[in-house]
Amino acid sequence: MKLTRRTVLGSALALPSLRAAHAAAGVLRIGVGASLARLDPLLTTIGDEYIYNNLLFNGLTRMAEDLSVQPDLAESWAYSDDLRRWTFRLHRGVKFHDGREMTADDVVALFERLLDPANAAPSRSNYDMVGRVSAADPYTVVFELTSPYGGFADILSDRQVKIVPRGSAAQLASHPIGTGPFRFVSYTPGDRLVMARNPDYFEPGMPKLAGVELRIIPEMSVKIAALQAGDIDVLWDLPLEQVKPLSGRSGLRIDSVPTASWDAAVMNNLTPPFNDPKVRLAFQMAVDKADVVELTLFGQGVPTISPIPPTHPFYARDLAIPPADPAAARRLLAEAGHPNGLSVPIIVPVGRPVRERLGVTLQQLAKPGGFDLQVQRVPFSSYDAEVSGKAPLYIDGYFARPTIDTSTYPFLHSNGSWNAKLWHYSDARVDAALTSARLSGDASVQKMQYIAMQTALNANPAGFFAYAVNFACAYRTSVGGVRTHPMRWFDLRSATVA
Amino acid sequence: MTARGRITDPLRAGGITLTVIAVLAVLGIWRTPYDPTAFAVRLRLAAPTLAHPFGTDEFGRDVLSRVLAGAHLSLAIGFGAMLVSLLLGVPLGLLAAFDRGWLGAAIMRAADLAISLPPILLGLLILAVTPPSLGKTILAVGLVYVPIMVRLARAVALGLLEEDFVQAARARGEGAVSILVREILPNAWPPIIVECGLRVTFAILLGASLSFLGLGPQPPSSEWGLMIAESRQFLDQAPWLALAPGLCLCALLVAVNATGEGLRARLDPSHG
Numbered sequence: 001m002k003l004t005r006r007t008v009l010g011s012a013l014a015l016p017s018l019r020a021a022h023a024a025a026g027v028l029r030i031g032v033g034a035s036l037a038r039l040d041p042l043l044t045t046i047g048d049e050y051i052y053n054n055l056l057f058n059g060l061t062r063m064a065e066d067l068s069v070q071p072d073l074a075e076s077w078a079y080s081d082d083l084r085r086w087t088f089r090l091h092r093g094v095k096f097h098d099g100r101e102m103t104a105d106d107v108v109a110l111f112e113r114l115l116d117p118a119n120a121a122p123s124r125s126n127y128d129m130v131g132r133v134s135a136a137d138p139y140t141v142v143f144e145l146t147s148p149y150g151g152f153a154d155i156l157s158d159r160q161v162k163i164v165p166r167g168s169a170a171q172l173a174s175h176p177i178g179t180g181p182f183r184f185v186s187y188t189p190g191d192r193l194v195m196a197r198n199p200d201y202f203e204p205g206m207p208k209l210a211g212v213e214l215r216i217i218p219e220m221s222v223k224i225a226a227l228q229a230g231d232i233d234v235l236w237d238l239p240l241e242q243v244k245p246l247s248g249r250s251g252l253r254i255d256s257v258p259t260a261s262w263d264a265a266v267m268n269n270l271t272p273p274f275n276d277p278k279v280r281l282a283f284q285m286a287v288d289k290a291d292v293v294e295l296t297l298f299g300q301g302v303p304t305i306s307p308i309p310p311t312h313p314f315y316a317r318d319l320a321i322p323p324a325d326p327a328a329a330r331r332l333l334a335e336a337g338h339p340n341g342l343s344v345p346i347i348v349p350v351g352r353p354v355r356e357r358l359g360v361t362l363q364q365l366a367k368p369g370g371f372d373l374q375v376q377r378v379p380f381s382s383y384d385a386e387v388s389g390k391a392p393l394y395i396d397g398y399f400a401r402p403t404i405d406t407s408t409y410p411f412l413h414s415n416g417s418w419n420a421k422l423w424h425y426s427d428a429r430v431d432a433a434l435t436s437a438r439l440s441g442d443a444s445v446q447k448m449q450y451i452a453m454q455t456a457l458n459a460n461p462a463g464f465f466a467y468a469v470n471f472a473c474a475y476r477t478s479v480g481g482v483r484t485h486p487m488r489w490f491d492l493r494s495a496t497v498a
Numbered sequence: 499m500t501a502r503g504r505i506t507d508p509l510r511a512g513g514i515t516l517t518v519i520a521v522l523a524v525l526g527i528w529r530t531p532y533d534p535t536a537f538a539v540r541l542r543l544a545a546p547t548l549a550h551p552f553g554t555d556e557f558g559r560d561v562l563s564r565v566l567a568g569a570h571l572s573l574a575i576g577f578g579a580m581l582v583s584l585l586l587g588v589p590l591g592l593l594a595a596f597d598r599g600w601l602g603a604a605i606m607r608a609a610d611l612a613i614s615l616p617p618i619l620l621g622l623l624i625l626a627v628t629p630p631s632l633g634k635t636i637l638a639v640g641l642v643y644v645p646i647m648v649r650l651a652r653a654v655a656l657g658l659l660e661e662d663f664v665q666a667a668r669a670r671g672e673g674a675v676s677i678l679v680r681e682i683l684p685n686a687w688p689p690i691i692v693e694c695g696l697r698v699t700f701a702i703l704l705g706a707s708l709s710f711l712g713l714g715p716q717p718p719s720s721e722w723g724l725m726i727a728e729s730r731q732f733l734d735q736a737p738w739l740a741l742a743p744g745l746c747l748c749a750l751l752v753a754v755n756a757t758g759e760g761l762r763a764r765l766d767p768s769h770g
Contacts, residue, residue, distance in 0.1 A: 241543075241556065245735050295538055297559060339609045350712040353731050360557070362719045365538055376629055377712045 026210030030477065030490070031223045031232040032045075035189040035216050037456045040115060040172040042121050047185035047399070047488050048214070050159040051236065054489040055195055055212055057162030057178035060088055060141075060155050063402055065257075065483040065491070069154050073102065073163055073179065074141075083148035083441055088156075090139045092427065094202040097163050097183040101332035109166035125169065125417045126406060133259050145374050149440040151403040158402050159489070166353065174372035181275035181493050191214055206493040208481065227252070227474055233497055235474040239489065240300035252328040253479075256300050256472035259483040259486040260407055263358055263397030264294075270424045272343065274392055280461045285318045286329035286369020287362060289321050289472075293467050295361045296354060298482045305454045307398070307407040309468035314404055314447050329369035341370030347387050347394035349380035358466055361397075375387035389421040396422070397469075400487055404450060409434050412453070412462060425462035509760020515753035519746075523569035530563035534719045543736045544770045551713040552742040556732060561725075568598070568720035570710035574749060575636055575705030575714075576698045582640025583701075584694060587647025590677050592686075595655035605746070609645035617642045617704055635714045639701045650693050654686040660687075695758020699751050706747060714731065722747050 011046070041053040062072035072090040094102040111133040114121045132144040145152065155161075165177055176184050179202065182195035193214040197207055215232050217223040220239055222414075227235045228249070238254065247254045248474040265283070267274035274280055290305030300311050303321045310317075333341060356377065363373040378387060387394050398418075401407040410416040413434045414426035430453050437449035473484045481494040483495030538558030546553040552561035594605040612620065614738035658664060658680070667681050706723030708714050715721040718726070722743035728740030 220731060224734060239731060241732065241735070262565055291539070295537060298542075348717075356717070356728075357556070361537075363718060364535060364557070375717045378629075384620065 001197055012256070021356045026208075026497060027213060028209050028234065028492065028495055029210075029213045029232045030234040030236055031213055031215050031217050031226060032236050033216070033218055033220075033223075036187070036193060036214075038173070038484065039176045039184075040118070041164065041176075041185065042110070042123075042160050043154075044160055045122050047237065048216075050487075050489045051161050052193060052195075053159055053212060054180075055182045055492060056176060056184055057164065057179045058094075058180055059162050059439060060156055060493075061157040062092075063154070063157040063487060065485050067486065069157055069402075072157070073107075074156075077153055079152070083150050083152075083181065084145045084154050086143040086145065087136070088141045088143075090141065091202055092139055095180050095200050096179055097177045097198060098165070099200075100165060102163060102165075102179050103138040104141045105138070106163055106166045106251050107141045108133050110134050110161070110163055111171060111298055114161065121160065123158065126155055126158065127161075136245070148439055149405075149439070150446075151405050153405060154403045159487075180371065181222055182209075182212055182315060185211070185481050192216060202491065208494060208496050209492060212443075212492060223472075227476065230476065233290075233476050233479050234482070234490075235439040236490075237336050238474045240470060240472060241298045242474075243300055244298065246474055249322075252381055253475045254472065255402070255475065255484040256470045257469045257484045258302065258309060258311045258468065259488070260307060260312065260400035261471065261488075262304060262307050262309075262397065262471050263355055263395065263469060265358070265362055266394050266396050266422050267463040267467065268392045268393075268423060269302075269426070269462065271392055273336075274463075276336045277460050278332050279342070281330040281337070281459075282329040282336065282369065283464055284461050285322075285332065285373060286371060287327050287365045288324035289466065290323070291365060292358070292361055295365075296358045296468055297467060300472065301467040304468045305458050306465055307401075307411060308404060308450060308454065311468075312404065314450040316451045316458075319454060324369065326368035326370070329371075333370045338370070341372060343372040343389075344371040344393050345375070345376050347378050347391050348377045349383060349395065351380050354469070359395045362464070362466075388495065389424065396469050402487070404446070405434075405438050408450070408453065409438060412457065423462045427456055427462075429456035430460075500520060504762050506760050507530065508756040509764065512756025512758075512760055514751045515749065516757055520752055521572060522566055522572050525539055526566035526569050530560075530566045531564040532560035534559060534567040534720055535562040540609070543732060543739075546603060546738055547735070553738040554734060555729070555736070555739055561739060564720035564725060565722070565742050565746050568725060569746065569750075571632060571715055571719065571721040572702050572706065572723075572747065576702035576754070578636035579639035579643065579701035579705065580694050580698045581698060582637060583643035583647045584690070587644045588646070588683075588686075588690060591648040591651025591653075592655050592682060594700045595652040595659060595682075596674055596678060605648065609648045610646040612642075613649075617700075618707055621704060621708050622711070622713065623630040625708060630713045631663065632715050635708055637707070638713075639705050642699050642704065643701065646697070647690075647693070648711055651686065651690060651758075654689050655682050658682050658685055692758060693723060695754065695761055699754045699758070702747070702751060702754070719754060 013431045017323060034046060034048045036049045036052060038044050041057055042052060042355055046051055058073045060074040064069050064070055064333060073090055073094060075091050077086060079086045090104060096102055110474045112128060113119055115130060127145050128147050128332040129145045130143055131146040134142050136142050164172060165180060170176060181201045183198045185194040185196050187193045191342060192305055195204060196211040197209060223235055243256050244253055246252060267280055269275055293301050293303055304310060305316060305319060346359050348356045354486050361376050364377050366373060410418040412419060412425060412430055414431050433453035437446045440446055471486060471488055476498040478494040482490060541554045541558040543556055544550060544554045550560050556563055590605050594602040595657060620642045623632060625640060651706045664681050669678050705714060709721045709723035710727040714723060725743040726740050732739050
């Protein structure tokens with residue numbers, strides 16, 4: 001470019017004003033998929049809502065991106081030797097967005113609301129070990145548990161247990177108030193949820209952004225176009241088939257992280273044909289999990305044995321996941337009384353593309369092993385009434401839970417709450433290992449027990465755990481200070497947008 | 499000789515296209531270039547090439563083979579549903595024209611009620627309560643168009659009932675069934691056949707829409723509406739996935755419509 005007085009003057013004038021405009025903007029726009037159905041964090045049920053929960057509110061503890069548990073509203077905690085009495089000391093001087101101080105009474109009120117069956121909080125069963133919650137003084141909360149529980153501080157970092165002002169439950173739906181780094185401005189279902197910086201946030205120097213907007217864009221191709229055009233800065237939950245094609249684009253950063261979220265072909269252990277352990281084992285032998293990961297997830301995941309992902313220290317590394325052996329699977333099926341193979345319908349949820357793809361993948365891959373599966377697409381909304389815990393074979397999956405105990409016990413223990421809605425699985429060795437791990441606070445004992453659980457499960461499968469799936473987000477390179485969280489929410493306290 | 503009896507250009511073009519599609523569809527049940535359900539991991543979402551003229555899908559399956567293997571499903575839904583509405587609608591319509599009492603009124607009010615519902619909603623109502631299958635899709639789409647056929651058959655028959663030859667038949671003392679079958683029906687055919695041609699188009703489209711919504715043939719079937727539904731996630735990466743079944747659907751609809759129009763020119767005395 002030829003240097004003239006005009007261009008020098010022009011750029012000198014233009015640059016500072018441009019910078020000022022960006023700084024004034026400082027608003028991070030996140031593209032999400034669905035409208036938030038509820039603004040009361042205790043009642044939220046979907047990933048899009050959990051993002052909001054973690055921006056407007058705080059819990060007692062917080063889970064970092066590396067899955068370590070850190071202080072949040074509680075600055076420290078202690079537990080009794082029998083793991084039944086947990087004492088949390090709260091930060092002093094934390095203010096709600098309306099200026100009132102947050103105290104132990106607010107925490108007690110939240111847990112009373114959570115535990116009251118009349119409120120039908122979706123996460124209530126995760127906390128059924130809580131007997132009594134009380135405020136020892138304005139900054140100390142004491143939890144008395146009915147059974148020992150080593151991971152209690154961990155589960156307080158979960159999605160729904162966010163502290164709100166006591167007595168505010170009625171107004172949370174229209175004008176939510178929390179202690180979080182951002183405060184509520186407005187919400188238009190189907191369009192956007194607007195949040196602004198909380199100037200009185202209790203952690204000094206945070207947040208750095210002027211505000212956050214959740215933009216609701218259901219159609220993925222529209223969302224990707226919006227990201228490339230700069231209409232949004234972050235695309236939450238990028239479909240896994242997009243990870244590779246978008247990775248090369250300039251101006252974008254694609255981040256795909258391993259998580260403990262899993263999908264499985266759920267088999268009903270009470271009714272034929274899958275009440276026979278040999279049939280379940282034959283299915284496991286018939287299908288190559290590495291192929292499933294490639295076909296269903298476009299390589300963005302890893303085969304697993306149980307809900308414990310291979311990235312976790314408690315994963316049973318010595319248990320190999322072998323390639324498919326269709327001949328052995330057929331032999332085992334014949335032993336189980338199905339010499340000509342089996343013909344079973346497999347139900348897949350409409351509107352869950354990855355799980356639909358898993359169904360079609362298994363339909364094809366299990367064929368040589370003697371399983372003739374007929375895919376039936378059923379709306380996900382009718383799963384609860386017609387499919388869950390009833391159909392002989394169907395595809396379902398679950399998001400990561402904050403602890404290994406909450407990831408395994410409810411799903412695989414014969415008394416587990418989710419087990420009854422899935423496979424009705426019962427194995428004495430699995431039960432014993434899960435119970436022993438839960439009652440111990442010692443990580444080495446827990447590791448031994450969880451490996452024993454996986455060994456028993458591998459020999460007597462509940463169903464077909466297909467994989468631990470990655471979670472991916474796409475960012476414009478102007479976004480800084482954000483890491484992709486395996487729990488599918490965002491910590492935006494240090495986020496910036498240039 | 500008027501336009502009746504002449505083979506018009508749309509009729510010729512439509513008829514030839516329709517015949518080609520029908521032949522390919524029937525062949526596609528047994529023979530396609532590749533196995534339409536076989537996976538090929540290395541060839542996933544590959545762009546169209548000579549080996550795969552329509553590209554491959556997210557499992558590496560050949561899209562051309564899938565389109566061919568799925569063609570008979572669209573045709574079956576279209577023509578099957580037309581037959582259902584014909585076989586139920588025409589007798590009911592003739593009956594409603596002949597019987598001016600409560601029976602005729604009941605048939606027509608029921609038809610009015612069914613017409614007032616949007617077709618896709620009526621189809622959903624019929625399909626949503628039971629597990630989906632091809633036969634049920636055909637039945638549902640056919641039932642959606644029964645009321646239209648009833649109205650048409652009745653309107654045609656009402657006109658014919660006033661004609662001299664029908665009066666003559668009455669005067670000869672022929673019974674109701676005999677008049678309907680031997681006097682009315684042969685003369686009511688031309689407009690009904692034309693309507694059938696049009697109904698096939700709508701039925702194919704409605705069938706594809708229902709199957710797009712998950713209420714038609716199930717994966718790994720390659721019904722065209724289902725293929726379009728499955729390709730939606732890959733629209734920006736692999737547009738050929740949606741384009742191939744979409745274009746085929748388009749060609750089929752235009753061919754059926756042109757044939758229907760051509761038949762009308764040939765058969766409808768009031769036309770041309």
